[in-house]
Amino acid sequence: MGKKRLLIRGARVVDPANVVDRMADILIEEGEISKIESPKPRAQILEDIEVIEAQGKIVLPGLIDMHVHLRQPGGEDKETILSGCEAAAAGGFTAMACMPNTHPPVDTPKLVKWIISQAEEAKARVYPIAAITEGRRGEALSDMARLLEAGAVAFSDDGDPVGNPQLMLSALRVAKQLDALIISHAEEKALTQGGQMNEGRVSRALGLKGIPAVAEYVGVARDIALAEYVGAKLHIAHLSTAGAVELVRQAKRRGAKITAETAPHYFTLTEEQVKVSGTNAKMNPPLRTLEDVEAIKEGLADGTIDVIASDHAPHTVHEKALPFCQAPFGIIGLETTLGLVLTHLVAPRVISLSEAAAMMSTNPARILGIRGGEIKAGDKANLTIIDPELEWKVEVGQFRSKSRNSPFQGWRLKGKAIMTIVEGEVVAPQSS
Structure with a gap:
C-alpha cells in the first residue's frame, strides 16, 4: 500500500x-x-x-545535522541510533551524519553498513562518517575506498585530531583521488593536554587547567595548509575562536576548497557559563570569550562559516555528575539547535531565515554530497x-x-x- x-x-x-x-x-x-x-x-x-x-x-528543506554523535555501537546507555533519530525528528532534522568515535570505531565497511541498516527503521536518515585512521588511533589510514563503497559520506577522527601531519597529508591525498571529504577536528593536542575549559580569567578563577585558543588556531592553520598543498577538500568542524574564523576567511579568499561549521553553543554562550552549568558546559572545543562569540557571529553573517551543526554529544547523568576534571566533554543539541538559531541569529538579524536554512540544510547536503537541501518537484x-x-x-x-x-x-x-x-x-x- x-x-x-x-x-x-x-x-x-x-x-x-x-x-x-x-x-x-x-x-x-x-x-x-x-x-x-x-x-x-x-x-x-x-x-x-x-x-x-x-x-x-x-x-524549510528538511534540516540536515552533519555533526552528531549517536554513540552506537558501544555507548547505548548515552544514545542509540533510534533514540538519536527520535531526538533529530523532534528538533526538525530529517537527516544527520554520525561521527565514528564509537566502540568499536567506525573503520570497517561492515560497521558502516550496520549503521545504515539500523537506521532503516528510524525516524530520520543517517549517513555514517568513517574514521580517517584505523581504530581512530592516528597510526595508519583506514581503507577509505572500501568505506566509501559501503556508504560512508566523509572521513573524520572527530573527538581527536590526526596528530601526525604526514598521515593527515596522506589522508588528504587519498581523499582527493576518491573525491572524498575529510572533516577536521582541528586541535594541537600538545597544547591542550589536561585542559578542561577555555584558558583565561575564568579557568584561573576556578582553578582549572585551560585549553588555549591558540591550540585551535594551530590545528586549523596546519590542516588548511595541508589541504591547499594537495588541492583537497577540507571541512573544519566546530569552529570556536576568532583566530580560526579569520584563517578560514583568508583561505576562502585564496580559493581553497575549505568549508567550516560551528555549533549553537559557540554563538550563544561564553566561558562564564561554566560557573552556571558546571559539567553541562564542558565540551571540546570549550566555550570561549565574548570576543570569540562575536567573531563566530561575524563568520556566519559574512558566509565564512558554511554550516551550523549541533555537535550532539550525549553523556549519562552519572558521567556528568563526576568532578569537573573527570567528567566527559560534550553536550546534547539536536532538540535545541533550531530554536537557538531562530532566537539568537534570525530574530536579531545576524543572518536571514533563508541563510539559516542554507546553513542547516542546503550547505550540509552540498558539502556531504547527499540528496536534499532543497524543495523541488520530483x-x-x-x-x-x-x-x-x-x-x-x-x-x-x-x-x-x-x-x-x-x-x-x-x-x-x-x-x-x-x-x-x-x-x-x-x-x-x-x-x-
Missing part, C-alpha cells in the same frame, strides 16, 4: 537552493513532492488528500515545518534523547519545528 497523499496548505516556503521565498501549497504523493503551486481554496482540494493547514507556518519529501512565533521553554526532561546534558535547560526560545516529514511520512510530532 502506497503512502498517503499530503497537502501542506498555505505555508511560506523558504528554499535557499532555488532562491524561493513565497506562499505556496506543497502536494506530496508516494513520498515525493509532486507539486508546488499557489495556494488553493479549500473547496478545490480532493477528499482523499490529508491536509496540513500551515497558514502562518514556514516550510524530490523525496523531506521537509521541516516551523512555527516562527511559538514560544517555548527548554525542558530537558521532556527530550527524546536518552541524555540530559544541556546547558540550555530553562531557556526560553521563540520558533520551533512543529512537524518533521521524512520521505512523505510525518515522523514528528510523534502520535501519542
